[in-house]
Amino acid sequence: MIQEIQDFNRQFVEKKGYERFATSKYPDKKIAIVTCMDTRLVELLPAALGIRNGDVKIIKNAGATITNPFDSTMRSLLIAVYELGVNEIMVIGHTGCGVQGMDANHMLELMKERGVSEEHITLMEHCGINLKEWLHGFEDTDYAVHETVDLISHHPLMPPEGINVQGYVMDTITGELRPL
Secondary structure (H helix, E strand, C coil): CHHHHHHHHHHHHHCCHHHHHCCCCCCCCCEEEEEECCCCHHHHHHHHHCCCCCCEEEEEEHHHCCCCCCCHHHHHHHHHHHHHCCCEEEEEEECCCCCECCCHHHHHHHHHHCCCCHHHHHHHHHCCCCHHHHCCCECCHHHHHHHHHHHHHCCCCCCCCCCEEEEEEECCCCCCEEEC
């Protein structure tokens, strides 16, 4: 499958398919969106929000959540605010999220089945990483989005004023955006 993607890419470049996507690194709408990596949102989210290439910064991760105030999603938001001119942040969870109800013990078992040794798992825990907490999902999408909005809004490195942070849940079938 990767080879097919590479072949397509070569043709895309040869035919100059990139020309219609030309834009700058600065988001025209000055918005950053934190959303889930769910495959159902790849085309639905931009279409449902009327956004195009160059309009916004989109940061995707599992569950559209920030699990730690110093994780890569929070770092990306700080860069978007301070370096790229973002002044509004949307956190968009969605219905039927795979992270909802995710069980850390089950994931650890899957890791072992795929060849991750108990020694490596133990090493991570000795390094101070609570794998059961880190790999645990959430029970309620609304609450998870609310927690992420709260963490962003009250982050010590986020400007105390001038950044509008809002939370939403998108219906993965209709694209309806429900504010929280």
